Amino acid sequence: MAVQQTGGEAQQDAEVRELAERLAGGDLRAVARAISLVEDGTPLGWGLLDRLYPRTGRAQRLGVTGPPGSGKSTLVNALAQTLRERGERVAILAVDPTSPFSGGAILGDRVRMTAATRDPDLFVRSMASRGNLGGVSSATYEASEILEAAGYDRILIETVGVGQSELEIVELADTVALVLVPESGDAVQVMKAGIMEVADLFVINKYDREGGDRLVRELQLAMELSDWRRGGAWAPPICTTVATRGEGVREALDAAERHFAHLRGEHQRLTQVRAQKMQRRLRMLLNRVLLRHAWRDARIEDQLEAALARIAAREISPYRWVQEVLQSWRRQGEEQDG
Template sequence: MDTAGLVARTLRGDPRAVARAISLVENAAPELGELMAGLAPRTGRARLVGLTGPPGVGKSTSTSALVTALRERGDRVGVLAVDPSSPFTGGALLGDRVRMQDHATDTGVFIRSMASRGHLGGLSWATPHALRVLDAAGFDVVLVETVGVGQAEVDIARHADTTVVLCAPGMGDGVQVAKAGVLEVADLFVVNKADHDGAHATVRELRQMVSQADRGAAEWRPPIVSTVAASGTGIEELVERLDEHHTHLRDSGELGRRRHVRAREEIEAIVLHALRERVADVHGHAALDTLADEVASGEGDPYSAAGTLLAALER
């Protein structure tokens, strides 16, 4: 299939084309530029909802329940499960995918796991690119699920319009959420397993933290929704709160601001990648490594090294 054909089929929402397009993203294929240019006019419509939280909190179950609820009202739903394998851990396990099988025969649902390797310090550009594909393919809502390990749970807020942070009762989760700095990026909290002991305490703790972090009446104050995702309890309320947040984002202009920042970072990531490639073309693949070694050893300074890279572009 040529790229133009792939674009056309992706825009029609053909699941095999969508899967193929995301594979091109994962492999950083040379056709990416043409693919993204073809998809661009149809992007910006999907609502991007990030879900994060520590392992065992019920992210997969919650995602699945959310898919069911959104499907009931006719939304087409894309799910991107991002594995934030870091250079440190070499691979974190994502939650149980089994429940996702519930949606295996539903053509209005597209589910994809994706490894997010790439540069130190966060999810790579693969995530925003994959979200672009799902957006252009006409999904009304795209859920991005990531396991909450440090950096990743903060990073997901950079890719989503709305960030949902999941907690579960016990184990000082509330305290953990506050300390990990997740409070600042959460637009909505879910206390899942709300039928377990200690759920009320967790809600209370979260409520207190949210009220302390309150930044004035005009701003969004993250609601706290109690759910039992396994039975669907509370999911309807979760959908309502997500709708409210989307309305808030749109009416306040924050949606545009978030998407602007995202686009800017995406552009700059591509520029930096192109730059690395060109330097490799001009100076050989070891050039940047050599420069970095020189700077690390004190033989060179970072500004002169940067000048060398920039000069490579001006040939």
């Protein structure tokens, strides 16, 4: 058994090495495969992330979030086109929701991403949220690391259409653009929405529609009233665009550049912010691994069925049962240690 395991590990190492080499050499199939492996949470995927980690840290991650229908995909497409004109290698991760009922998803962001035809320096990948509620999928960050290691300078991350609380993009992106439309609402709505606080810049898209100027004024007022410029220094600029015609896109990109320059500038803000995010990330990754192992080691799944019957018959309370599972798991750990 042990021998077999070692053989398996050696084989996996070889596969990881081969895939990492192809990926570094610009093989798009390898990049695409690697993202799938990471998305499916396979050991091969983890091995690959481990191997590629030293090659990450240079790219800029620009998050684009906003309510459904605000034009995120169209804007991302226009931003990508502009970046390509400037000679940068661009990757897009576009997240759409997974149905909680069927587990399936329709990932339709490519419909708007007309820039992605046959340009090897523009890579577009659609991701399903797969049950994650934060507006991205739990593997979106890992996918961005794969893309970074494959040499993409700029990674655009488009979230699912968000309401007021899907804020995970903050943990993934260096710069977050919040896309709104003139209809996005009155000042009250603006002030109560949690998503307003994640914005490093605001983009009022579809600015040719009525009400654009009003929204700009309301945003300005709301910003004056609140102190959401935590840490001071950076006041989120308000950009106006008509993404379908490419209007204002360059200016929005420049605003994102200024934010990134601000992060990279004095006081090593970027290093600090990334360290804070990494701390939260480590907790999250460890939680994920611990949970999986605890469930497996304590054979919790096997006990669930029997527990349900006892709980329904009021023989045991859910609260007592949870404590018992915890105790049996601990005893098991002690026995293994001894």
